[in-house]
Amino acid sequence: MNRLALAAAIAVASLGGLRSAVADDKADCSFLEFTATKGKEPAIDPDLKPLEKKLAHSAPFASWNTFRVQTKLDKTLQKSKAEALALKTGTANVILRERSAARVNLGITLDGADGKRVLDAKPDFQTGDWFFVGTSTPNAKDDGHFLALMCK
Amino acid sequence: MADPKPTGTDLELMQHVDGELDEAADREVELRIGRDPDARAKVDALGEVSELLRGHLELATDAVPARRFDQIWREIDKQLDLAAAPAPAAVPAERAASESVMMVLPAQASLWRRVTHWLDRKRGYVITAMVSAGAVAAIALVARPGGTGAAPVEQAVAHRPAELEALDTPGGTWTMMNVSDEDGAATVIWVTPEDTVEGL
Secondary structure (H helix, E strand, C coil): CHHHHHHHHHHHHHHHHHHHHHCCCCEEEEEEEEEEEEECCEEECCCCCCHHHHHHHCCCCCCCCCCEEEEEEEEEEEEEEEEEEECCCCCCEEEEEECCCCCEEEEEECCCCCEEEEEEEEEEECCCCEEEEEECCHHHHHHHHCCCCCCE | CCCCCHHHHHHHHHHHHHHCCCCCHHHHHHHHHHCCHHHHHHHHHHHHHHHHHHHHHHHHHHCCCCCHHHHHHHHHHHHHHHCCCCCCCCHHHHHHHHHHCCCCCCCCCHHHHHHHHHHHHHHHHHHHHEEEEEEEEHHHHHHCCCEEEEEEEHCCCCCCCCCEEECCCCCEEEEEEEEEEECCEEEEEEEECCCCCCCC
């Protein structure tokens, strides 16, 4: 019985250590700013290859067939430290609010080229999943402007 | 007045009862018992006393818990170790006190011997702890974020789509879409500006 209690204590202590090990205070995130337009021939930027199936077949992307990357960034986000993203169109700020082994909780703001706030969101999503925010471009209402991000 | 001390013959009777006589002597005693009613009475009485004593000892043995036997064997082992070891040098009292945990072995016993002795005594705990630690280490290696084994663990955990704690789109309305295919899941927030007549 004592042996069982000792083993349980070790397991709990070790799992506590594991929990603290995975509940990291940082996240490695990839950001892709891209445009979506309708062209004569479908074209997807090589940097968007990992998203090709989604862009080709899923809403809202299926409305367009040409996708061009404007900005590509990789950043390690530190918890509670805001990072400004210099985009080709407008600006974005992102902050890591919480993270666990499986999920990240971010704060994201997206401002248009005119400086007006487009979006202020606090999403919580699975690590390895892509999260997109998009809107129509001011000068061409039928075109899309997206910021995609994924964290590990 | 009869001599209270056992005579040589009485001693033989006792040895007969205890089965300690050789064959010839035993036969002689049996012949004497056959002839002498007094000797027969003594043998019967000795037999009853022996039976009583044996029964009492068996009961006392049954009453000792198994772990007491373990302790007794450990004490015997300890004595054997001490007997086998060279005579201990004088150990200061404070050192002896500080080494009380190791005092099972002589003070000058080698460190390796002390460690192995301690491990031997705590073998069960050590093995259990090592197995537990190994299992936890394996989980930690597989589950660490960004590690090569992260994907299988995350796949094993039920996937939850993105959740929005807060969302504000000052210049328009928003729509949330969840997309999933063999490449993984994604969430799209589409903001439709207010001045857009037709949304998606």
